Amino acid sequence: MADPKGFLKTRERELPARRPVALRLMDWKEVYEQGDAATLRRQAGRCMDCGVPFCHQGCPLGNLIPEWNDLMRRGEGRQAIERLHATNNFPEFTGKLCPAPCESSCVLGINQPPVTIKQVEVSIIDQAWANDWVEPHPPERLTGKTVAVVGSGPAGLAAAQQLTRAGHTVAVFERDDRIGGLLRYGIPDFKMEKKVLDSRLKQMQAEGTRFRAGVNIGDDISWSDLRARYDAVIVATGSTVPRDLPIPGRDVAGVHFAMEYLVEQNRVVAGDTVTDQITAEGKHVVVLGGGDTGADCIGTAHRQNALSVTNLAIGTQPPLERPEHQPWPTAPTLFEVQSAHEEGGERMYLASTVEFLSNEVGEVRAVRIAETEYVDGRRVPKSGTEREIPADLVLLALGFTGPESQGLESQLSLPFEQGVPARAHNYETDYSGVFVAGDAGRGQSLIVWAIAEGRAAASEVDRFLEGDTLLPAPVRPTDRPISL
Ligand SMILES: Cc1cc2nc3c(=O)[nH]c(=O)nc-3n(C[C@H](O)[C@H](O)[C@H](O)COP(=O)(O)OP(=O)(O)OC[C@H]3O[C@@H](n4cnc5c(N)ncnc54)[C@H](O)[C@@H]3O)c2cc1C
Numbered sequence: 001m002a003d004p005k006g007f008l009k010t011r012e013r014e015l016p017a018r019r020p021v022a023l024r025l026m027d028w029k030e031v032y033e034q035g036d037a038a039t040l041r042r043q044a045g046r047c048m049d050c051g052v053p054f055c056h057q058g059c060p061l062g063n064l065i066p067e068w069n070d071l072m073r074r075g076e077g078r079q080a081i082e083r084l085h086a087t088n089n090f091p092e093f094t095g096k097l098c099p100a101p102c103e104s105s106c107v108l109g110i111n112q113p114p115v116t117i118k119q120v121e122v123s124i125i126d127q128a129w130a131n132d133w134v135e136p137h138p139p140e141r142l143t144g145k146t147v148a149v150v151g152s153g154p155a156g157l158a159a160a161q162q163l164t165r166a167g168h169t170v171a172v173f174e175r176d177d178r179i180g181g182l183l184r185y186g187i188p189d190f191k192m193e194k195k196v197l198d199s200r201l202k203q204m205q206a207e208g209t210r211f212r213a214g215v216n217i218g219d220d221i222s223w224s225d226l227r228a229r230y231d232a233v234i235v236a237t238g239s240t241v242p243r244d245l246p247i248p249g250r251d252v253a254g255v256h257f258a259m260e261y262l263v264e265q266n267r268v269v270a271g272d273t274v275t276d277q278i279t280a281e282g283k284h285v286v287v288l289g290g291g292d293t294g295a296d297c298i299g300t301a302h303r304q305n306a307l308s309v310t311n312l313a314i315g316t317q318p319p320l321e322r323p324e325h326q327p328w329p330t331a332p333t334l335f336e337v338q339s340a341h342e343e344g345g346e347r348m349y350l351a352s353t354v355e356f357l358s359n360e361v362g363e364v365r366a367v368r369i370a371e372t373e374y375v376d377g378r379r380v381p382k383s384g385t386e387r388e389i390p391a392d393l394v395l396l397a398l399g400f401t402g403p404e405s406q407g408l409e410s411q412l413s414l415p416f417e418q419g420v421p422a423r424a425h426n427y428e429t430d431y432s433g434v435f436v437a438g439d440a441g442r443g444q445s446l447i448v449w450a451i452a453e454g455r456a457a458a459s460e461v462d463r464f465l466e467g468d469t470l471l472p473a474p475v476r477p478t479d480r481p482i483s484l
């Protein structure tokens with residue numbers, strides 16, 4: 001990689017430290033350590049306070065990055081968290097888990113490494129928690145209006161916090177036994193320990209948000225009954241339908257969706273007993289699909305002492321550097337190396353999976369793959385290139401096709417468009433008073449977008465209930481990352 005001025009080395013040195021692999025493999029604790037104060041100040045001080053800060057645009061929340069960089073540079077941590085919380089309810093989630101599209105649009109990034117914005121962000125909130133600066137903000141008066149938020153992922157939580165603070169009485173319904181959505185049962189502790197989530201939930205409870213876990217809306221309470229009981233409803237149920245791979249052998253034992261596997265291990269880490277847990281221990285594991293879900297499967301399999309871990313991707317390997325067709329300030333698709341990848345395993349590109357092969361008792365024993373070739377823009381297996389790779393456990397991390405539609409269609413008659421409930425610019429559906437936010441509305445996405453949509457939907461619900469709103473609305477449902 002061309003780096004005549006050694007900028008990339010500088011950036012590597014300034015990224016957060018990771019605990020040594022030998023120690024990490026033994027436990028489920030977060031991989032990243034807190035950054036040291038001097039490095040953070042230096043990074044924050046690199047911010048140029050641009051006249052037109054493109055990083056605002058790159059961040060779906062419109063985080064006021066130059067402002068808090070400057071405050072951190074000056075050691076004003078308390079003011080920094082206030083500016084950060086002004087646009088982001090949960091900087092600990094984004095500071096640990098966001099892919100940081102803001103850094104792709106940092107002006108410094110034109111000719112040198114961008115400011116490590118995400119690292120500054122997480123340090124601000126870590127410092128705030130450590131100093132008890134994160135306090136509950138209960139409303140001064142109640143409006144007497146009630147809102148049901150269905151789904152307790154980042155979208156539902158952000159909406160609930162905004163509306164509670166605006167004085168509405170908010171109940172968050174969650175069908176799982178614990179609150180948190182994918183932050184609880186999707187994302188492993190080595191990326192974000194659950195105590196981080198629990199601290200924030202405590203603050204929300206102290207503000208007055210009510211949590212109702214173990215309630216499946218559409219089943220335990222119908223959607224129409226819920227709407228009748230509350231003045232407004234926000235559907236923040238996520239994008240939970242996994243993309244399948246209907247090829248020969250799909251039904252052999254040992255081929256699972258990634259979420260079946262990850263949820264079980266997250267439960268075990270939380271102290272639950274899981275009978276017949278799907279585990280990678282002593283197995284050759286093949287993970288189909290890249291992305292965050294695939295990486296989480298890889299990291300989990302390593303911690304369970306898999307014999308080998310192979311990650312297959314059907315497409316080409318993304319480039320290491322920004323390609324010409326994705327110039328600054330867009331967020332380019334680059335070859336990503338997460339901590340889970342560094343811990344081991346093999347990554348194979350242009351690998352089309354054509355069959356799952358089983359042994360005599362019906363358990364998966366191998367995956368037959370072929371080289372991918374592009375025919376008329378379609379990716380197809382190239383004949384004559386087939387080969388087998390051993391597999392005792394196969395995990396499908398191929399993304400999600402959208403939210404579950406049953407109850408919403410049958411009980412509220414909500415029309416679906418392109419796999420998601422149709423909604424207007426104000427997040428409202430055809431059913432008056434029912435709004436949709438987060439992955440349930442935009443399809444599989446990111447935590448930062450979920451928080452942004454939760455905040456924006458909350459402001460629209462507030463307007464619906466009160467006729468006007470003071471809550472900020474950072475994004476519209478159609479907003480997308482900066483692209484060409
Ligand atoms: C394994 C994995 C790892 C990821 N890692 C990252 C990452 O590192 N960084 C990142 O930015 N993004 C990541 N993502 C994506 C990110 O987690 C999602 O975009 C985000 O959580 C979406 O938030 P949400 O609130 O819309 O929905 P979710 O977090 O999916 O929450 C929806 C909740 O609604 C509940 N629910 C559904 N239907 C009902 C019902 N009928 N009644 C009651 N409750 C219901 C569900 O149980 C769930 O808890 C990851 C996704 C996965 C699957």
Ligand code: SF4
Pocket residue numbers: 058059060061062063065094095098099100101102103117118121448
């Ligand atoms: S939320 Fe994500 S995009 Fe926004 S400032 Fe933080 S790391 Fe950057």
